[in-house]
Amino acid sequence: MSESESQSDREEDYRFLSSMLIEKKLHLLFKIHERLKRFEERSPIPVQENAASLASDLAEELISKSWRDEVKELVDLFSKPHFKSLLFVHDAVAQRDFEPTLPPIPDDVWDSDEDTVKIVSLVKTKEPLGATIKKDKSTGAIVVARIMRGGAAYKSGEFKTSVILVCVLSMKLGWYVKPLYFHRSEGLIHEGDELKELNGVSLEHKKPKEILPLLACSEGEVKFKIIPAASKEKLSPKKRKLFLRALFDYDPSEDPAVPCKDAAVPFKGGDILQIVSMEDDTWWQACHLGDNSSRAGLIPSKQLQERRVALQRPKALFKPRRAKPPDEREVMEDVDYRAITGIHIAGLRRSFCLGRRSSWAREVARSRRWSAGVHSTFTAPTYIEVIPYYRDPSDKHRLVILVGPSGVGVTELKRRLLISDPDRYGVTVPYTTREKKRNESEGVDYHFVSVHMFEEDILNQRFIEFGRHGGHYYGTGLDSVKRVIAEGKVCLLDVHPSKIKHVYTSEFKPYVVFVKPPRIEELRLTRRRAKFICDEEEKNPLRIFSEEDFEDMLSSAETMESQCSHLFDKVIVNGDIAVAFRELKADLKRVQEAEVHWIPAEWICPASPTQARRSCGYLGGWI
Numbered sequence: 001m002s003e004s005e006s007q008s009d010r011e012e013d014y015r016f017l018s019s020m021l022i023e024k025k026l027h028l029l030f031k032i033h034e035r036l037k038r039f040e041e042r043s044p045i046p047v048q049e050n051a052a053s054l055a056s057d058l059a060e061e062l063i064s065k066s067w068r069d070e071v072k073e074l075v076d077l078f079s080k081p082h083f084k085s086l087l088f089v090h091d092a093v094a095q096r097d098f099e100p101t102l103p104p105i106p107d108d109v110w111d112s113d114e115d116t117v118k119i120v121s122l123v124k125t126k127e128p129l130g131a132t133i134k135k136d137k138s139t140g141a142i143v144v145a146r147i148m149r150g151g152a153a154y155k156s157g158e159f160k161t162s163v164i165l166v167c168v169l170s171m172k173l174g175w176y177v178k179p180l181y182f183h184r185s186e187g188l189i190h191e192g193d194e195l196k197e198l199n200g201v202s203l204e205h206k207k208p209k210e211i212l213p214l215l216a217c218s219e220g221e222v223k224f225k226i227i228p229a230a231s232k233e234k235l236s237p238k239k240r241k242l243f244l245r246a247l248f249d250y251d252p253s254e255d256p257a258v259p260c261k262d263a264a265v266p267f268k269g270g271d272i273l274q275i276v277s278m279e280d281d282t283w284w285q286a287c288h289l290g291d292n293s294s295r296a297g298l299i300p301s302k303q304l305q306e307r308r309v310a311l312q313r314p315k316a317l318f319k320p321r322r323a324k325p326p327d328e329r330e331v332m333e334d335v336d337y338r339a340i341t342g343i344h345i346a347g348l349r350r351s352f353c354l355g356r357r358s359s360w361a362r363e364v365a366r367s368r369r370w371s372a373g374v375h376s377t378f379t380a381p382t383y384i385e386v387i388p389y390y391r392d393p394s395d396k397h398r399l400v401i402l403v404g405p406s407g408v409g410v411t412e413l414k415r416r417l418l419i420s421d422p423d424r425y426g427v428t429v430p431y432t433t434r435e436k437k438r439n440e441s442e443g444v445d446y447h448f449v450s451v452h453m454f455e456e457d458i459l460n461q462r463f464i465e466f467g468r469h470g471g472h473y474y475g476t477g478l479d480s481v482k483r484v485i486a487e488g489k490v491c492l493l494d495v496h497p498s499k500i501k502h503v504y505t506s507e508f509k510p511y512v513v514f515v516k517p518p519r520i521e522e523l524r525l526t527r528r529r530a531k532f533i534c535d536e537e538e539k540n541p542l543r544i545f546s547e548e549d550f551e552d553m554l555s556s557a558e559t560m561e562s563q564c565s566h567l568f569d570k571v572i573v574n575g576d577i578a579v580a581f582r583e584l585k586a587d588l589k590r591v592q593e594a595e596v597h598w599i600p601a602e603w604i605c606p607a608s609p610t611q612a613r614r615s616c617g618y619l620g621g622w623i
């Protein structure tokens with residue numbers, strides 16, 4: 001006081017301060033404060049959480065007992081409103097009643113995934129939610145499309161209105177974070193939020209129209225499990241879920257370089273792996289898709305696998321051999337398939353690729369094969385990033401591309417598919433500039449167009465492939481593919497792997513089947529009586545397979561597989577034609593009916609035609 005006296009100029013202020021400091025209540029408050037501080041350090045836990053009910057039970061019991069003065073006093077004390085209030089407050093503090101009620105943590109939450117999940121409960125009133133939902137085409141997720149200003153969802157940030165709680169659970173760390181209070185205008189549900197569950201019902205694979213009745217029939221508290229859009233954006237690339245399709249087989253038991261065989265994950269080409277860590281350049285960590293129970297294990301990184309393949313490649317592949325660059329206009333094959341087979345199905349003709357059975361063609365094919373390693377920047381197929389595409393039954397069918405070496409049986413398989421189900425499968429009608437023959441019809445056998453039109457279409461890149469033969473152009477147009485798909489059919493396209501790039505887009509979402517020849521012994525056995533169309537200048541264009549044809553078929557298949565396997569969704573070995581056909585048909589049916597398709601991520605992520613082509617990049621110098 002003496003210090004403040006010297007500093008105080010005004011008499012009035014001095015007197016006020018003096019009276020306040022000598023006030024007994026202030027001293028008591030300081031004492032309470034000090035006491036609380038001491039207790040806080042000891043972190044006391046309540047001995048009893050229901051003191052109020054205990055006191056009332058006790059009072060009831062005591063009343064029936066003897067009426068001694070002490071008992072009377074105690075019963076009096078228990079009945080005093082202030083004392084009752086004190087116990088009530090005590091219990092509220094002991095039970096931490098001042099915090100909003102949190103819902104129980106859903107049982108399945110811990111093993112579902114590692115995203116941040118928000119659980120929002122709203123009390124349903126007569127007012128609509130004020131939000132619209134939609135299905136995200138690329139992920140199949142149900143997301144909040146729009147929040148109406150002023151609606152319940154918009155106002156959900158206002159604690160006093162309909163919102164009971166919000167809590168954020170971090171699955172990865174496994175802890176339960178304190179309730180978050182949002183700024184009034186912020187709201188708890190946002191546009192872009194992914195709705196995972198509604199009142200415990202999973203919304204996976206549900207359509208918006210199936211969800212609305214669920215909302216309509218729910219009463220009282222409506223609980224949403226949400227993956228916030230904001231958290232998705234904030235996730236670092238490392239945390240973003242990354243799925244890769246393996247393009248090679250890996251067996252750790254046969255890998256002497258793996259740091260720990262037991263810690264590695266074996267896989268087969270075509271398996272979908274979820275990448276957990278890419279921090280190590282040599283060994284990534286991954287687990288098989290949908291295998292929540294399995295722990296992540298080591299897999300060779302892309303870099304490691306590429307290095308390994310590069311070291312294994314035979315030196316011969318690096319020997320430069322000069323080859324005449326392929327010229328599409330010179331390598332046309334024009335054989336009237338119908339005239340030979342007697343089957344009238346437009347588009348059944350084998351693709352406009354080189355007839356490799358003429359001696360000249362064979363030589364060109366060989367030089368191309370050898371030149372591939374030199375002229376193209378060959379990269380070993382390792383992994384391809386994929387994302388799930390949830391196909392709606394009303395979506396157009398995916399384009400089916402059949403590839404394989406000449407003579408392997410692509411046309412035969414296509415023919416059988418068409419005959420087995422002409423309503424489901426369709427083929428393209430080719431374009432030509434030659435004159436229409438008497439027995440041909442426009443739009444059935446060919447689209448007959450002028451040279452000028454054809455050349456304009458070439459300039460406008462409207463052909464998947466084209467060529468010239470006998471002074472006439474022939475080609476397969478992109479619009480022919482679109483036409484078949486628009487009819488609601490599965491379009492069967494038969495092109496050389498180097499042409500896949502023209503349709504390797506999200507529009508066509510091609511499903512590529514590689515038809516592979518069996519071992520040479522089986523080829524000899526199964527093709528004993530088979531005749532094929534050859535391009536020799538002979539009277540009869542049909543002849544039986546020679547030993548050289550088989551060798552060519554096998555080496556061509558090997559080259560295709562080594563350079564294009566990253567594009568193949570399915571490999572079918574055509575030994576016994578009946579078995580191969582059954583397998584192909586069943587596989588295409590499965591694809592057509594599948595809900596989830598794992599497609600290259602680049603089809604959906606900003607895909608310009610050039611970007612799409614880049615994924616077929618290392619086909620560049622190959623045909």
Ligand SMILES: Nc1ncnc2c1ncn2[C@@H]1O[C@H](COP(=O)(O)OP(=O)(O)OP(=O)(O)O)[C@@H](O)[C@H]1O
Nearest residue numbers: 350406407408409410411412526530531532575577
């Ligand atoms: N698994 C098989 N067993 C026996 N013969 C077969 C088999 N697959 C195909 N063939 C026959 O082999 C011949 C060539 O088949 P196909 O015409 O389908 O080959 P392709 O792959 O279309 O080649 P190209 O493009 O050169 O015509 C046909 O006579 C066909 O019936």
